[in-house]
Amino acid sequence: MASAAIQPYELYSDAPGFLLNKPEWEEANAAHPETFDFGKQPRGWPVKFTGPDVWTGDYLEKNSELYIKVLSHGEISEIDSAIKASLLASTLGSETVDSIKEPGEEFAISKSSITHLDPSQRGKIYVSAQDTNAQMYHSDAGGDIVGLMAVSLTGTGGISTVASAGQVYNHLVQHRPDIARLLAERKFRWRANGIPEDGVRLIHNQDNKVFLNFSTRTFIGYGELPDRDRDYPPLTFEEREAFGGWQWVAEQYSLKTQLEVGDIEWVNNLHHQHARRGFTEDISNPRHLLRVWLADSEHSPRLPADIKNKFDAMFESDPDFYPLDEIEEDQKRRETGVFTGSNANDH
Numbered sequence: 001m002a003s004a005a006i007q008p009y010e011l012y013s014d015a016p017g018f019l020l021n022k023p024e025w026e027e028a029n030a031a032h033p034e035t036f037d038f039g040k041q042p043r044g045w046p047v048k049f050t051g052p053d054v055w056t057g058d059y060l061e062k063n064s065e066l067y068i069k070v071l072s073h074g075e076i077s078e079i080d081s082a083i084k085a086s087l088l089a090s091t092l093g094s095e096t097v098d099s100i101k102e103p104g105e106e107f108a109i110s111k112s113s114i115t116h117l118d119p120s121q122r123g124k125i126y127v128s129a130q131d132t133n134a135q136m137y138h139s140d141a142g143g144d145i146v147g148l149m150a151v152s153l154t155g156t157g158g159i160s161t162v163a164s165a166g167q168v169y170n171h172l173v174q175h176r177p178d179i180a181r182l183l184a185e186r187k188f189r190w191r192a193n194g195i196p197e198d199g200v201r202l203i204h205n206q207d208n209k210v211f212l213n214f215s216t217r218t219f220i221g222y223g224e225l226p227d228r229d230r231d232y233p234p235l236t237f238e239e240r241e242a243f244g245g246w247q248w249v250a251e252q253y254s255l256k257t258q259l260e261v262g263d264i265e266w267v268n269n270l271h272h273q274h275a276r277r278g279f280t281e282d283i284s285n286p287r288h289l290l291r292v293w294l295a296d297s298e299h300s301p302r303l304p305a306d307i308k309n310k311f312d313a314m315f316e317s318d319p320d321f322y323p324l325d326e327i328e329e330d331q332k333r334r335e336t337g338v339f340t341g342s343n344a345n346d347h
């Protein structure tokens with residue numbers, strides 16, 4: 001059953017009237033006098049980042065071989081064999097191979113096989129309450145790479161978008177360097193594991209790359225914690241304008257992807273941010289994406305301390321329950337009333 005028509009993304013805000021939608025950002029931006037001097041880039045930062053992490057959606061769409069890998073039948077057979085071999089090697093034995101009936105389960109295993117997950121290195125899994133609304137650009141809280149696999153897609157919409165933080169920064173330094181300075185130099189505070197009392201900076205310049213891990217949901221509340229933490233002051237207009245600029249410049253340069261069932265999308269969560277369009281779904285067969293947060297134990301880059309502290313806090317102790325997906329997690333939460341994520345104050 002399709003729900004009401006999807007609102008145009010330009011009019012969307014995660015916090016209407018507070019986080020700026022596109023016309024509100026454009027109005028705020030235009031309110032500055034044309035000759036206003038916004039100053040220079042953040043101290044110690046370049047005027048422009050370059051390299052493979054800096055791209056525009058237009059460029060990638062014209063060069064799809066740079067980011068889309070279509071598996072051949074041979075490669076798919078190889079993955080099938082790997083799934084069967086890994087199950088046969090497990091203590092569950094061969095019956096398990098034949099007992100897989102749920103597509104979600106098989107997808108999860110194939111995704112694990114492709115991404116070479118090491119079960120001994122797993123951290124906590126946090127699954128926030130999801131809805132059909134759009135999302136603004138954000139980082140996910142807990143990993144270098146966000147992996148998504150489309151298990152079921154019904155209805156319309158739900159396009160996945162990704163933007164290069166280096167590209168957003170380059171644009172802002174040209175047009176609104178004050179916003180780049182605010183995000184690079186000001187410390188923002190919120191209550192979450194790994195966030196020190198004096199706060200963290202939101203974008204970082206390290207090894208000639210922009211690193212970031214932030215979400216504006218932190219400042220407005222989301223999911224289990226729909227209200228912002230009132231122990232901290234609300235965002236100022238200047239900060240809201242900065243987030244509006246970041247959001248809509250990210251959208252301007254984003255890569256837009258309509259996933260199909262069976263597609264797996266990996267997004268670098270250290271140098272990019274992602275968002276999503278709103279969608280409709282058939283409630284008898286709801287949209288279902290499996291998500292994992294990954295850290296490459298061999299090739300992960302050196303992280304800025306603000307991000308490292310946050311990630312380390314998520315892996316400090318082992319959880320007692322690993323859901324297969326958000327449906328199993330929701331079920332468990334209903335049964336126990338206990339939320340399984342370690343970072344319930346973070347999003």
Ligand SMILES: [Fe+2]
Nearest residue numbers: 138139140274
């Ligand atoms: Fe996300």
